[in-house]
Amino acid sequence: MMTYDIVIVGGGPAGLAAAVAAREAGTQSILILERDHELGGILNQCIHNGFGLHTFKEELTGPEYAYRFMKQVFDEKIEYKLNTMVMDISPDRVVTAMNKTDGMFEIKAGAVILAMGCRERPRGALNIPGYRPAGIFSAGTAQRLVNIEGYMPGREVVILGSGDIGLIMARRMTLEGAKVKVVAELLPFSGGLKRNIVQCLDDFGIPLKLSHTVVDIEGKERVSAVTIAKVGPDMKPIPGTEERYTCDTLLLSCGLIPENELSKSAGVELNPVTSGPVVNESLETSIPGVFACGNVLHVHDLVDFVSEEAKKAGENASKFVKEGEKKSDKEPIKLVATEGARYTVPCTLDTDRMDDLLTVRFRVGAVFQDSYVSVYFDDERVMHNQKRIMAPGEMEQVILQKKKLSEYPDLKTITIKIEKE
């Protein structure tokens, strides 16, 4: 059996940044396993710009951003295998993978970093009634067809869901000469970044209809029309509000689901809110030595934050390899999201293992204006930051200081909530 100190499952932005950080932290034996035929993951099909503003202070395209990390992987001679599918991860960190040249093989890993990314919610999972013709694509599949394969999925387009990929594809299809007739969003607010709504819809005069959903798909062989309707507060379509659009294409951008089938088979505990692993301050899952970062952990809106998170996962995996499993007899501090905050990453915190500063990321469940992000150490409010606007489509964060935490030796729970005053 092969052995590596760190095996990274996935060669997208998370896997690449984790690998580079682990090498910088001194781990020599690293292997990245990537299922596609090149490194870079979904960034390769994101040919628009806007990546890297936080990390590199410049605006890069997706492939350019990915290449910054790929180059480091090449320069550092970090090993990777392409066209390689990981079939199984065991709780004792034996990774089973397969490709054309090596066949099926096992690797004993000192530490594993999960970086598998996410997938799009398909039409079937949305329970949209109607026919099942060609011409219905998840936005990411359409993006791949257009930007990588060079084919147009259609000419007249309706988009359901205002996730970022859907917004980006509204612009992309328009630039390719297609007519995007409408973007319908089930929720009363968009799931995408504000800047994408402005730059991808408003600038092209594409209407965004909030609180609308698709109620019928016509066309036996290829989509011929889509009917949308307004939904009430119960999310059910309101009869009489139907609007029919003739079109040949329906794109879906209705949410991303972390791809945790491998994590599940390994026995990693998942958070039902994020569908990603439950992790501690080191981004370590419920299985010691198995770390997670990027969209497999929770869906991000900016790749810069993925890279930052993955760097931590890489460093911590490297530390785990060097120092081994550190059992603490102290009960870790629980992080709880409530009253407007939906989840936190991480979920627990051990002050002995944390860095001087710890970024806690979370999302809100609705749009909040002129509200406060409050952090409670048990019952005491220790942070109270005003925010002009918070929306589910934009990830939020608070930073915890180790110094501050040391003043609370008996702290059991840190609670994040959104308060009006």
Place this chain on the structure above:
Amino acid sequence: MTYDCIIIGAGVSGSATARELSKYDLNVCVLEKGEDVCSGTSKANSAIVHAGFDAAEGSLMAKLNVEGNEMMGQLAEDLDIPFERNGSLVVCIHEEEKGGLQELYDRGIANGVKELRLLDKEELHKMEPNLADEACAALYAPTGGIICPFMLNIAMAENAAMNGVDFFFNTEAETLKRDEDGIWHIRTNNGEYKTKYVVNAAGIYSDVFHNMVADKKIHITPRRGDYCLLDKEVGNLVSKTIFPQPTKLGKGVLVSPTIHGNLIVGPTAIDIEDKEATATTAAGINDLIEKAGMHVKNLPVARKVITSFAGLRAHEDNHEFVIGEVKEAPGFIDCAGIESPGLTSSPAIGRMVAGIVCDLAKPAKKANWNGKRKGILNPSNMSVEERNELIKKEPAYGQIICRCESISEGEILDAIRRPLGARSLDGVKRRTRAGMGRCQAGFCSPRVMEIINRELGIPIEKITKSGGKSVIAPERTKAGKGGEA
């Protein structure tokens, strides 16, 4: 050329008949309006092998159901397709309706169903811990089973083709008439076909062809059934096929594991007029969610559904299979009104229809008929050593294309290259399951298109989901055309 026999329709009935007829020295062909076998009613049903206690005593439906059920084990083995007798339960949730189970039991015994047993509440809940608390008794039929309808249909057709039957796809029979020499002329969109005998296995359209030649008309109502397919994560919520007690409209909404490990919930039963209206409706899906939960608890239909679909049952007014030669149209043999339990009955239907043709044609048996067919390899059933041996010989088996169902390039190539091979995304999907998993082809469809393009030389812009106008990506982008991006 004049065929000895032409079968209209390459669904399960037509394909089963074709396979049976391929045992004889006959020139047989199948005309199919779809681009592939299994394009109509056969592709969208419960994927169940019924035990046979539902159909009326003494009916042809009852007889062929029980016979088909008995034949299925050997057939699945010969055709190398997965089949499992997981057993079925008709579950009673109202004390006062327990009597209905006895009635079903008696009918089952009269129909010749073996091993039937009535279960009390305790035994029932022990067998299926996730049944609703109200479940108070059940009829247990151990001979009930689950099968993949695509694979059964495809395998029977493939085996028929291996034994010399011609299949013509995208060929729609339009009209037919018999000339003075007793030869049938079938006009299609692809020219005229001539034959001595015609088998009308046109599914939902079987009344149309029957009524062209028969004095006594029949009427087929498309009875729509909506279904939800759930993620494999909940595939073992129940181990047996769970039926409610039947009503006038049918066997009701069942909950069952599928042979591939998903959970299926359905069907509704909605009579419609349009023979092509396979659209699902919100009302239908909501109805399923409500009804399925009456018999099985903790059923996460809305949360765990990966796809929903609808099929049309060919419901004949008398709710009976119509099989036999039409007296006033010698050589025209009906195989009409094949609704549930049509899939189960198909091996017996094929045998019966072929028997009728043979009684008329009196052909000799072929000496070299081969009733065995090798299915597409399923590497996930292999040991690591076997798998590595295979990958060394055929590296394509080491390349996973569909990540959700773990389907390799090798399996997809086999599906395209074998007799009656796949030519579309759905063709690949039904043969290999690539694209049938939880991401519903989001990741693998561009890669499958690439393979179809490479293997069959079909330009990407022409590759379809399921034939006809169902093209996926009809034109190139500006950059793809070589122009300015």
